[in-house]
Amino acid sequence: MLRNTRSLVIRILLAILIGTASIFFAFILIHWTNSISEDKRHKELAEVLKGVVESEGVEGLLSISGVPVANIFHGEDGLILFEGEQKAWVYSADEKQNISVYENVNKSVVHITTIAEAQVNAFMDVLPAQGTGSGIILSSDGYILTNAHVVEKAASLKVGLYNNRTYSAKLVGIDNEDDLAVIKINVEKDVVLYPITLGTSEELKIGQKVIAIGNPFGYDRTMTVGVVSGLNRPVRTSDGKIIMNAIQTDASINPGNSGGPLLNGRGEVIGINSTIYSTTGSSQGMNFAIPIDTAIAVIPDLIKLGKVSRGWLDLAAVQLSPQLVAYAKLSVDKGVLVSQVVNGGFADKAGIKGGAQMVQYGSSVIYLGGDIITGVNGEVVEDLNDLYLALLPLRSGQKARVTVNRKGETKQMDVELIERTAQHVSALVR
Known part of the structure; x- marks a missing residue:
């Protein structure tokens, strides 16, 4: 009798153990199946949300999620969201950025x-x-x-x-x-001067917001806001000067703004406001600034020497055009044609060859058959602006390694530079 009871207890315990194990494994199986399904749904949802962001931006994603957003500021460190209705905020993110720049600058x-x-x-x-x-x-x-x-x-x-x-x-x-x-x-010891922060103009993008502060018509420290409208513009001012590589902006600039800063959203100087294009004498939305990188390169010389002596090649250069390339049957379609070199000059002595075939080119006379400059000091030269930028850091008396294409053959020559004049720059703008 005792043996039968013991056997029954064992069978009951085994049944309970097996049942518990079955339930546990069934739970694990169901959970695993649900996890696979959930993961699949997450992946599908992620693809859908990714498509929303690509087509409608972050704003569209937040709208779908039901988050009320008054404004979004896109910064280098991510996003700043102004939640709630617009009336809940005194200033938008964009306004706060403008206010901060003005107060700091x-x-x-x-x-x-x-x-x-x-x-x-x-x-x-x-x-x-x-x-x-x-x-x-x-x-x-x-x-x-x-x-x-x-x-x-x-x-x-x-x-x-x-x-x-x-x-x-x-x-x-x-x-x-x-x-x-x-x-x-020179100011008194108790007067504090606040040096401005210089940025860089190298990484500017068309459409980027810019801020100008100056004294138009004598109104001190007036602020205007706009965007970068164009880059690398050659501009001829009203008094005949040529500004190369200028920044075009629609930030309102008027007489009195000249010499003031053009700023990025961080309050760094990216340009010096210089000239406007106008038929009335006032801003019409086409304003130009000198890149701050140009200024940074010359400030030490201006302070130390009072002037800047930049280097240039003593030759007549012509930018290639598709028509010129086709007419002259050139082996390259990008670069700067050497029309003439100064007889006995540095370029001539270095071995650069000018042309010999005289032709009418627009309103000018040029000479075909000369070398085509394709590089300076390792920098690629595809046009006259590239040549200008490649020579910009160099001073007269220094040497530049000039790469030319001569009837399909590449050659390199070290050329001593002459001092660049306003006439040399003026010749780049036709």
């Missing part, structure tokens, strides 16, 4: 007033002519960057600061070719 912008003895009336009295412009503080010891055309004809200079104090300034260095100048003021 406006004390670094100065108001420049010039006096020039340039007019004589009917009684032979000399009448002082007054001009106005803008500038940016480069250092705490008083160096200021502005446009050359703002200060070049001035008999005296005055600089107004954020604190409404005005100081006499002296011209330190001028670069008429790039329309840049450095002036200097």
